[in-house]
Amino acid sequence: MSGTSKLTSGSRVAIVGGGIAGAGLAASLLFNGRARGVALDVRVYSGGTEERTAPPALLTPECRSRLAALGCRIPPEWRAHELRGVEVISQGERELLPCAAGGLWVVDGWPRGEGGLDMVRHVLSTAASAQGARFVDRHVERVERQAPAPDAPTAVRNAGPLVVRAQGSGERFHAVALAAGAGPLLGDAFFKGFRPAPSMPAVQARLQGAMTGRDLAPVARLWVAPLPSVDALFLIPGASSVYALAFGAAVTPADLCQVLMMAARDGLLEEGFEVAALETTRLPFGPGRTLVAPGQLAVGPAAFGHPLQVGLSETLASCSRAAVALLDGGLDAPSLERRYVRDGLGELMEDAAAGARSITWLRRAGRRAPAAFVAARAKHATGGVYGGGVLGLSAPTPLGLLSAARWSGVREVVGSWLRTPMEPVPTFVPEVEPDLYYVVDDDADTREALTLLLESTGARVVSFADELALFCAVARRPPTAILLDVVLHWVDGLRLCEGLKQHPLTRDTRVLVMSGLNRPHVRQRALDAGAEAFLPKPVNPDRLLCQLTGRVPDPLAAPREVLRPAVVESFGEDRFAS
Structure with missing residues (x-):
């Protein structure tokens, strides 16, 4: 290897990351190397590539062509949907961007099988393995540039100057590529001064029971800025579920859940959905600035990208250009910069910045x-x-x-x-149902106690153990009042109260907030969120009924036997003392 800046037969290449980019680069390197008569030893460190949420894959015609060129055929039966288009939504305005016939495939098998990205990754990994790549399930901690000692064995001196440290082991390579995706990367542990693509926080989830029907030609949706903390929400129909992705500089899982409630209220999701999987992730948000060093480069989302780039074409394009650059001059930094970054990725990085x-x-x-x-x-x-x-x-x-x-x-x-701000008036506002109350609390005993107390006065009660159905229920069937706990599973009750008060269909609904955190700042936050009252737990039943009806119930009219022991135990014996 001495005296040449190119990879030659017997050169060892390590790829950090076994996702789409890592497997794609391995296949591209071996395919292009064989075409040039260069036999490479490629090892892929694939530790830590699994995602619990298992996103689907969106494949354009160009993407399917690139996969086919690498020996990866996507079976038509993997196609869960062929999208009719993508609907863009913002502040009540909608536009449908149609797809060309045969254009955008949604590949997915979740939950009975794998998510689409895992399916495509396995196909790419199989193609790379068939060409000679070896996959190692180890996580890489750092890459070191370390010249072999002069008295080292010949095999060590010829193994390359880069040492990959992975879970206590160290192996030498002539070139190393980073294909670990966006987000927390190796940084300077890859090479000094490495500046990958910036990234943005995101939250992704799988929703079961959220389908809008088995349409022959469904659409994906992009909802722009549904909340101040959410730049956009993607809703993509999968095989038997809907994939949701929200991104923004300060987005949290609670933000995603609240936006999903808003989407169900507005008819974008079917009522009664369940969040089957949820996790935080990161998305590329522009181009990287320093992507190469002698024998080292970054590919895929680690190098560039933006959240509106939902296909895989750009990632696969970067893999093919990285493979050519490494084979042509990968051990020389100026040559690699010119061939890979300026000539190979110029337009792609410009697109990433614009996106x-x-x-x-x-x-x-x-x-x-x-x-x-x-x-x-x-x-x-x-x-x-x-x-x-x-x-x-x-x-x-x-x-x-x-x-x-x-x-x-x-x-x-x-x-x-x-212009004077004008709020759109809903075309239909359902009437409040008298004596209908909603109880939202994740504690079963509290729900039962409140339900029995209100029913003892002749009221009708609907209780929610899961808050995700609340917005939709209030918009369709407005209650007289809502009893809302602060600490819930997905979204805290104070945020839900704010959300209810911000929408014209639900803002007039009475909300009483309950919490065991009887602190002045919690009480003030509840009132600031629009709550009619703050009730500390355990709730005083006399105060609750007085707040709801304006009168104190007669103990003789609602004897303790009617309320059952569970109610007495929940509210406290002294609350029912005469």
């Missing part, structure tokens, strides 16, 4: 955001040579979307100075 910037402008565009997609699509009819459209479509391109979103954002900001 990330467009998200800020889409938030500012507000209700004009859906129209911005349509305008960008009409002006820029086709994507670039890399198929760089957003949302898995051939158009609009990220640059075209940025231009349209910026113009829409400016118009919306200027227009907001000149």
